[in-house]
Amino acid sequence: MQKIRTVIIDDEPFSRDELKFLLERFPEIEVVAEADSGERGLEMIMTKEPDVIFVDIEMPQMSGLDLARTIQNMKKVPLIIFATAYPDFAVKAFRVEAVDYLLKPFDDEQLNETMSRIRERLHGSEKTENADSVAKLAVDDNGRFVFLSPNEIFYLFREERETIICTKERNFSSKLSMKELEEKLKGYPFFRTHKSYLVNLNAVEQLIPWFNGAYQLKVVGRKDDIPVSRNYVKALRERLEL
Template sequence: MKKLRVLIVDDEYPARKELRYHLSMFNNISIVGEASNANEAYQLITALNYDAVFLDIRMPDMSGIELVHILQNMDSAPKIIFVTAYEDHAIEAIKVKAFDYLLKPIEKSKVEEVINRLFTEFSKEGFPSGKSNYFQIVTGKLRGTIYPVKIEDIIFFYSEKEFVYLRVKQGEDLITRFTIKELEQRLNPAMFFRPHRCYIVNINYVKEIRPSFHGCYTLIMKDKDSTEIPASRGKSKLLKKIFNI
């Protein structure tokens, strides 16, 4: 059975818990994540593929309406279902072309109506194939500001102490909230390779491959520092296959 990937966004935990309970009643819905504010939701939406977002409107810092205005610039934005305690927000929801809205307190029958409408809509448009669940964008933070970075612009990731950084073609290294292990699972293996426990490299930015000791290799990257990244002995066999050595 096809499942729709859903994100829940609300600044109040009881509200998220209630909505998760209602959505968990449907076996054709997969609740992939939750966010407690619009900024966090933006990071998740630009990093993963969601089919629908159940979004609170009144939240601190950035409202749900403001977030939708930003998301409208995305090529394949998820469908937005506003969840609000204020009926007068329905007009705002219509203006930003939201898919639907639910009023708090949430009624089971209303949730069922929305889910049925979602599946009817996706039946017309075509269900997600599941082939594009790799990261398309990874967000990084620098001095408190969050930057979305396209995957193709990332040269490599590296861990240092308790942080994981990403290096881009231009500018300073950014801190990402993902671990190296999480990145390895969600990056396209046709583009990214983990030669060492502390590094993941974009193979399109490997400038040189130098043989090292005991059958190991060192990768020279196309960044501003020509960074040298070791390939462990255990990963050297895969490295040879990737680069046809």
């Protein structure tokens, strides 16, 4: 098993110890260094070249956000997971391309979701490295911002004034329009099947004739029927090589 080299950066010893303890149950994680300041964390990143860093935001002198901005020009930028007691920094975290945003006190479910995103990003990094598109989307999860890889998204649809983003197991909401999200997802295999639906073609399981030349789609792991308008059928069949 290839280890995920990890550095924990937090000025509070208890928080570092708690996070290290929780990460020990993931056998692929190897904590290669800890740091009690942003400056020391930067030194550890330069010398240890980790795959992932867990970093607190509120630290004296160099904050976690300052550290994240500083490392953006490195040749190898580690995945950034912010671990903080302050939910108000989520938008700023997204702007420095954080993969996730853990709120203290940590819980198992939250950490499991973060680990899923880490695995997805590291596993799929070669496929998306040169794409002219986002590396992840910030979505609302009951007041907490979550960062989704496009590969996790099965389909999106418009509902009143929100866009609903559907993964295999959960739905999230976004204030962005379908057009805005479609632009952000360029470079990934998403296809507009209807004026209100955008589907990840890698998740398509069935294409079912409906009526008057229209079709319905089903995606893996979901029971929903996704409409395919007649105007999109020909192009969709070509994309699916049918």
